Amino acid sequence: MASVDVPVALLGYGTVGAAVHRLLEESADEIERATGHRLRVTHALVRDTAKERGFAPDASVVTDDLDGILRDDSIQVVAEVMGGVEPAGDYVLRLLRAGRPVVTANKQLVARHGAELFEAAAAGGVQLRFEASVCAAIPVIKVLRESLIVTNVHQVLGIVNGTTNFILSAMEKGRSYGDALAEAQRLGFAEADPTEDVAGLDAAAKTAILATVAFGSRVPIDWVGVEGIEHVTLDHVAAAHALGMxxxxxxxxxxxxxxxxxxxxxxxxxxxxxxxAVEGAFNAVMLQGDAIREITLEGPGAGGIETASAVVADMVSIVGTTGTGFLQNDPVWRSLERLPPGDLASPFYLRLEVEDRAGVLARIAQELAAEEVSVAQLVQQPSDGHAVLHIVTHEASAGRVAGALQAIRALPEARGEASAMPVISGRGVAELGWA
Structure with missing residues (x-):
């Protein structure tokens, strides 16, 4: 059978764009054997056409003219790898409305404007694929949308940011937060400005996308409660280790x-x-549902070549399917409400610093009881004239725990900053040895 030539365009030609181009050329024979198509980059949209680039495309491929891509009817698929919400969002909308299938690696764009993008894809009768927007080489979107469509997934748990996982893994080896962050930057796992990663914003966008696909309901990014790792200390890491966590x-x-x-x-x-057990810059996502109980997908979640592999896989899926394909459809099929913030329950770990004198524990217990927070385990540790309390609670709502912490911080006996972290476990408190 004769090979079908498939001209493709890239929006952006940075680290990921160059890696996509290289993979398409190096894997051209494998793609052709699998699909009967040979993908060929004919356009690469950039801001500066004179800039020198690694794996440089031919001069005829580089362009700063989006309209030229829109006018070229030979282009069969476009990969958006430029990043940022704008102008990427405008470009993708124009392409979808013009009947061009689009693959994107842009998590913020999908999380913030997914509804508009899928509406445009439907109007244009084309596919929008976004596997690379969540966990790079881990095919969690494909698994959720195709393999688990009738499993009634009810919980998604994920380590979806490699930068923060690298930092926390380094802190488990005794590195301070600052040293671990500097090492992540040196190795290329963290940006010069790491705010989006360490403040949890990157993970929030990815989790909103996963929730939308898993539950079939639009989950706006502003529904996501976000806390980063900036305030995690070696004391927290040591306390977790002492508890087998x-x-x-x-x-x-x-x-x-x-x-x-x-x-x-x-x-x-x-x-x-x-x-x-997920260490370093790796990602992992656990899916829990009625028909599957639980499955975990793990792999590299960041990096140019890893992201590029997911982009290329989506491009191959588009050219390898007939018509608009299953994934043209918006994954949203129902409207669910947001659980009031603070209502979700779990066990919690609390770290409190208080005066080391008689009656203080009774005051702490009183404030916890007032919010119906029950103590499963308490360890008191002396420290420089005061006491550090390590408390593990039975299951309690996040709102109740926050209320108790607010009251405890206001006590005259309080010292330092009281903090809380949820406990993630498949075992009950009694099985963990805390009852």
């Missing part, structure tokens, strides 16, 4: 009845839990 930045999406709770923040993860 690990501190991880967890994206958590839960379906509770007909309501959705989505949040990102540091958590104590039980050492027996599959996510506890």
């Amino acid at each position: 690990h501190v991880k930045l967890i994206g958590r999406a839960s379906l509770v009845g007909d309501r959705v709770d989505v949040r990102v923040g540091p958590a104590f993860v039980d050492g027996h839990h599959p996510l506890a």
